[in-house]
Amino acid sequence: MLIGTVCTLLSAAGLGVAFLVARRRRYALALRTAAVALLPVGLAMTGVVRFVVNMTFNPVAWAGFGVLACAVLLFLSGRLADGRGRGAAAGSAPEVRAVPGGATPSLPGSRGAGGKAKGAAADPDDFSDIEAILKKHGI
Template identity: 75%
Template structure:
């Protein structure tokens, strides 16, 4: 009885707020507010509110939620451990492949060729007056 009264009062307050929103000519927002304000009465009429109230008082229900949460944690930690194990072996093999295919350090002749490249760039910049 008390649950129905509280839900009815919540819905009446919400409908009052939606009426005030509609007076400001914001009809779409007023319709959304009216829809949300009718939810408490609808839930009370279907018995969902009574079910939720009875469930929150029941310690067996809370133990069930605890078991479900523990199950989700176990599942996620298993996925995380599987992903880390696979990622580490792939990362090590990539590093080993990278070491095998890494080019040798350039010789001193290649560094002279690099200096010639800079002289070309300097000539182009001088040509444009930079």
């Protein structure tokens, strides 16, 4: 009974505001305001408001939300743990492919057979193709 009265008063106030907006010849805004103003009465008539009020003040409903939140956290934790385990078990080491000519590839910044880091003392011929492209474009 109280819920219906409160919703009716809210709708009446909203329709009053819509009427004042319509007097200013802003009809589109007045129609939208009237539509929003009718929502509380419609929700009260369908029983949605009673359901929400009963759920809000019910400690069993809040305990149910707590159980659902716990279930979601456990599910996400399981997915996270499964993702970490799968990455380590699947071989997180980089894949090494054979290079034509019998040379063994190495990771950038790692030390080659000579003991010095590759890329640190690169041959001047390594950038010749880049220089040719830059000269071609006039840079």
